[in-house]
Amino acid sequence: MTAARHLQTYIDRHREALDRLGDLAPGVTAAAQACVSALTNGHKLVTCGNGGSAADAQHFAAELTGRYRRERRPLPALALTTDSSALTCIGNDYAFDEVFARQVRALVGPGDVLVGITTSGNSANVVKALAAARDRGAVTVALTGEAGGEAARHADITLKAPSSRTAHIQEMHILLIHVLCESIDDAFVEDDVAEETPA
Ligand SMILES: O=C(CO)[C@@H](O)[C@H](O)[C@H](O)[C@H](O)COP(=O)(O)O
Numbered sequence: 001m002t003a004a005r006h007l008q009t010y011i012d013r014h015r016e017a018l019d020r021l022g023d024l025a026p027g028v029t030a031a032a033q034a035c036v037s038a039l040t041n042g043h044k045l046v047t048c049g050n051g052g053s054a055a056d057a058q059h060f061a062a063e064l065t066g067r068y069r070r071e072r073r074p075l076p077a078l079a080l081t082t083d084s085s086a087l088t089c090i091g092n093d094y095a096f097d098e099v100f101a102r103q104v105r106a107l108v109g110p111g112d113v114l115v116g117i118t119t120s121g122n123s124a125n126v127v128k129a130l131a132a133a134r135d136r137g138a139v140t141v142a143l144t145g146e147a148g149g150e151a152a153r154h155a156d157i158t159l160k161a162p163s164s165r166t167a168h169i170q171e172m173h174i175l176l177i178h179v180l181c182e183s184i185d186d187a188f189v190e191d192d193v194a195e196e197t198p199a
């Protein structure tokens with residue numbers, strides 16, 4: 001297939017998913033409220049995922065500790081994918097399934113929000129992180145594909161990107177993350193006329 005044909009296929013499939021994304025409005029509202037309420041009450045956001053979703057987890061956390069679009073105070077957020085010592089120690093000494101859950105048991109407390117990102121919904125390390133966070137009294141949010149999978153069973157709120165294809169699920173996930181960042185900015189930007197940094 002030519003690159004041009006790939007491009008058209010991606011545009012068509014991306015648009016198909018995008019056209020159905022509005023159905024997630026109630027879940028997005030609930031997730032935004034959970035994030036804002038946790039951060040307002042001095043709690044933190046913790047994220048995790050594998051591969052491309054690890055990048056999304058880090059992206060989300062950095063939007064909060066750094067900045068998203070508007071100027072506001074730094075907000076507490078942490079991706080569990082970034083500490084190679086913790087990942088290799090826990091993976092080596094326990095099991096890869098435990099790499100996020102053990103960090104959750106160390107770092108996540110009541111009132112925090114754990115965001116688990118998994119396109120299949122079935123990555124065991126993300127599922128176990130959601131379960132551990134729930135045990136710790138955190139609010140659990142899963143970003144999944146349309147199937148939801150096992151992750152949905154351990155999440156208080158599940159945002160199911162309306163696609164079964166990993167790439168397009170990931171594309172919807174990053175859009176959803178940015179939408180959550182808009183709501184978080186709304187809650188923490190003090191001067192609402194603050195300008196966006198030009199690209
Ligand atoms: O980015 C991609 C594929 O687009 C890959 O790195 C992908 O994230 C990895 O295969 C992940 O291990 C998939 O895990 P999950 O989304 O099913 O939890």
Ligand SMILES: [Zn+2]
Nearest residue numbers: 052166167170
């Ligand atoms: Zn990818």
